[in-house]
Structure formats: C-alpha cells, structure tokens
Amino acid sequence: MSLPNDEIELILSKILVMPCPFCGKLDISFQWGTEDREGTPVNVICESCGACGPNEYIDADKESDYVKIIYLWNKGNEEK
Numbered sequence: 001m002s003l004p005n006d007e008i009e010l011i012l013s014k015i016l017v018m019p020c021p022f023c024g025k026l027d028i029s030f031q032w033g034t035e036d037r038e039g040t041p042v043n044v045i046c047e048s049c050g051a052c053g054p055n056e057y058i059d060a061d062k063e064s065d066y067v068k069i070i071y072l073w074n075k076g077n078e079e080k
Contacts, residue, residue, distance in 0.1 A: 017070055
C-alpha cells in the first residue's frame, strides 16, 4: 500500500528536491520494493538516467516517511 500519486506529487511540491547528481535533471519519482515484515523499501529514482538513492524501509502510508526518503536523496547530492 502506498499514497496515491496526487498526494506524492503534493509532497514533492512542498519540499526542496535536489537534482540528480549524475545527470542534473529533476525528473524523479519514488520506487517501491515488495513489502515485507520490516515494511516497504522505498527510494528515489531519477527517471532520466536511472540513478537511485538509498533504500529505506518506511510506512508507505505516512507522508513524513516520504520526506525522509527525499532527505536521504538530497544528502547524497551534498556528498558529491
């Protein structure tokens, strides 16, 4: 289970999202793995070049957990 696309777009519009550190584009989305007993692994993926941020287990129904995923993406950009 995850948030509907319109809610995800709203989250992305509220938060500063850094561009992809490899291609420089802002064409990003969330990528979900298969839910297991630890939760749902989610990461940010660049739709332009396929670069991925780190996977993090989240509660896919909580907006704050998506903010955490974006924070990890942005943090990875700062380290480049």
